[in-house]
Amino acid sequence: xxxxxxxxxxxxxxxxxxxxxxxxxxxxxxxxxxxxxxxxxxxxxxxxxxxxxxxxxxxxxxxxxxxxxxxxxxxxxxxxxxxxxxxxxxxxxxxxxxxxxxxxxxxxxxxxxxxxxxxxxxxxxxxxxxxxxxxxxxxxxxxxxxxxxxxxxxxxxxxxxxxxxxxxxxxxxxxxxxxxxxxxxxxxxx
Numbered sequence: 001x002x003x004x005x006x007x008x009x010x011x012x013x014x015x016x017x018x019x020x021x022x023x024x025x026x027x028x029x030x031x032x033x034x035x036x037x038x039x040x041x042x043x044x045x046x047x048x049x050x051x052x053x054x055x056x057x058x059x060x061x062x063x064x065x066x067x068x069x070x071x072x073x074x075x076x077x078x079x080x081x082x083x084x085x086x087x088x089x090x091x092x093x094x095x096x097x098x099x100x101x102x103x104x105x106x107x108x109x110x111x112x113x114x115x116x117x118x119x120x121x122x123x124x125x126x127x128x129x130x131x132x133x134x135x136x137x138x139x140x141x142x143x144x145x146x147x148x149x150x151x152x153x154x155x156x157x158x159x160x161x162x163x164x165x166x167x168x169x170x171x172x173x174x175x176x177x178x179x180x181x182x183x184x185x186x187x188x189x190x
Contacts, residue, residue: 018141029133036107037115037126045112053112060109064102065177067095072170079155086151092143103133125183132176139169
């Protein structure tokens with residue numbers, strides 16, 4: 001999306017440009033999330049449209065979360081020295097469109113699921129989705145830095161700040177995904 005392993009090992013954007021890009025993407029993600037939540041309070045899908053919305057929502061979740069699990073697993077294998085950095089970056093580059101397409105699908109289909117904002121669990125789920133979107137965007141500068149590192153760079157060769165950034169984003173991602181998934185199934189009306 002904003003960096004590409006297939007584009008070669010080009011120099012990353014200057015720090016200020018990365019910051020600007022992250023800020024713009026975070027504002028866009030927050031606006032899209034807000035639009036989906038507000039719109040969802042005005043739409044009540046019933047019958048076949050609701051069934052289609054639920055099925056599409058689950059499919060979007062499977063696509064996005066499945067790609068996330070694969071990237072995170074591959075990243076873990078790199079962390080323990082079982083994969084090379086360039087392999088992990090290539091996988092992340094290939095999976096990113098699936099992840100973001102799935103997230104957009106979740107936002108779009110979620111509009112038709114009439115989120116009950118009076119239910120605290122629903123609010124927690126919605127906030128978890130917003131946080132996971134912002135968290136994914138916050139990884140962009142680090143991924144750009146990794147892209148220009150030697151292909152055989154190990155996790156231990158990263159600076160302590162880079163390691164913390166990567167591990168904290170991983171933890172936040174998994175916590176938000178599992179929170180949203182569990183609450184989604186707890187709140188589900190089948």
